Amino acid sequence: MIEVDRLSKRFDNQSVLEEISFSVKRGECLGIIGPNGSGKSTLLKLLSGVETSMTGKIEINRKPIEQYTRKELAKWMAVLQQESLPPIGFTVREVIEMGRFPFQNWLGEETTDIDRLIDAILDKMGLNDLSDRQLENLSGGERQRVALGKTMAQQPKLLMLDEPTTYLDIGHQVLLMDRIREWQLEDDLTVISVLHDLNLAALYCDRLLLLHNGRVVATGSPEDIIRTDLIEEVYGTAPIVMQHPVYGLPQIILQGDSISQRKDPAKKRVGKLEIIQ
Ligand SMILES: Nc1ncnc2c1ncn2[C@@H]1O[C@H](COP(=O)(O)OP(=O)(O)OP(=O)(O)O)[C@@H](O)[C@H]1O
Structure with missing residues (x-):
């Protein structure tokens, strides 16, 4: 068309x-x-x-x-x-x-x-x-x-x-x-x-x-494009890419440098997940 x-x-x-x-x-x-x-x-x-x-x-x-x-x-x-x-x-x-x-x-x-x-x-x-x-x-x-x-x-x-x-x-x-x-x-x-x-x-x-x-x-397709390496190359941030549990389509979860520095010790996490495809 x-x-x-x-x-x-x-x-x-x-x-x-x-x-x-x-x-x-x-x-x-x-x-x-x-x-x-x-x-x-x-x-x-x-x-x-x-x-x-x-x-x-x-x-x-x-x-x-x-x-x-x-x-x-x-x-x-x-x-x-x-x-x-x-x-x-x-x-x-x-x-x-x-x-x-x-x-x-x-x-x-x-x-x-x-x-x-x-x-x-x-x-x-x-x-x-x-x-x-x-x-x-x-x-x-x-x-x-x-x-x-x-x-x-x-x-x-x-x-x-x-x-x-x-x-x-x-x-x-x-x-x-x-x-x-x-x-x-x-x-x-x-x-x-x-x-x-x-x-x-x-x-x-x-x-x-x-x-x-x-x-x-x-x-x-969304599976071809929503990939951590491509997204990082273009957007300058590396999200975690996961499969939607119901539809099987890729979905992103954001990661940031300061997020692990939370006041609540129970929610503290160290480092980023190194991916995952
Ligand atoms: N009429 C215009 N005159 C001069 N520059 C323009 C004009 N329209 C857009 N631009 C420039 O072209 C570039 C692309 O703009 P465009 O609005 O297409 O981007 P975009 O991807 O839609 O951005 P955003 O996600 O921020 O909305 C920008 O650098 C913008 O400043």
């Missing part, structure tokens, strides 16, 4: 992405991971057509991205960015309806039965009781559910997410990632998500792309 070939991007004199190549199949979830400043958000902006590359190409369904109009892209792909909701003055239902804008003619009309679609989305996102509430009166977690509902209303084939779980507590992180995964599986949706949380990335993504200093260090 998406082919990226030797994509590079510079800002002023700084090279931010260099020779990035990868592909994403229809119905797959690709997680983009990497440390701060490694180029994740920039890559997502290039993929969604917000930024243009210097060299290289991006093809969506074998057609170069620059040959799509903005409206065509908006019918095809939805992007869930942090704080991408309108500032004030709209209810939850109105905001979700905004996801239908690309499908309306200049009179604001369209053929799909919008009310039924919006009702189903409110239901799915657990927003029924909040549908008439003003957006500005919602918590961060509720707003993020509304933002995802708005992208659902767009009924995209490709969903791109930039750090969708930032500011969410663990319950809402799992809820959001579960909804996205269900949607992916039910509708054969293709998902590309930037994630900082390596444990969530390993649990919910089919494949991971690890970026470092604007270059692809590795792509592969």
Whole structure:
């Protein structure tokens, strides 16, 4: 569905992405991971057509991205960015309806039965009781559910997410990632998500792309990528990698130099575990 070939991007004199190549199949979830400043958000902006590359190409369904109009892209792909909701003055239902804008003619009309679609989305996102509430009166977690509902209303084939779980507590992180995964599986949706949380990335993504200093260090299954040596090389800290006891997927446990210097002698441990794969 998406082919990226030797994509590079510079800002002023700084090279931010260099020779990035990868592909994403229809119905797959690709997680983009990497440390701060490694180029994740920039890559997502290039993929969604917000930024243009210097060299290289991006093809969506074998057609170069620059040959799509903005409206065509908006019918095809939805992007869930942090704080991408309108500032004030709209209810939850109105905001979700905004996801239908690309499908309306200049009179604001369209053929799909919008009310039924919006009702189903409110239901799915657990927003029924909040549908008439003003957006500005919602918590961060509720707003993020509304933002995802708005992208659902767009009924995209490709969903791109930039750090969708930032500011969410663990319950809402799992809820959001579960909804996205269900949607992916039910509708054969293709998902590309930037994630900082390596444990969530390993649990919910089919494949991971690890970026470092604007270059692809590795792509592969969570088992291929969430390895102590690779993570240490890129993030500069060596976590313990363990298998999830239920799902068998890799999960990390952090280690730090000062953690063993606790006041409680019962909890004192000396040194780090020397790994383990
Ligand atoms: N519009 C811009 N102009 C100049 N430099 C930029 C611009 N956008 C991003 N950069 C730089 O490009 C580099 C990569 O930024 P980017 O936001 O893509 O990284 P990231 O991996 O998403 O980081 P983080 O995890 O901290 O969000 C950074 O050094 C950043 O300062």
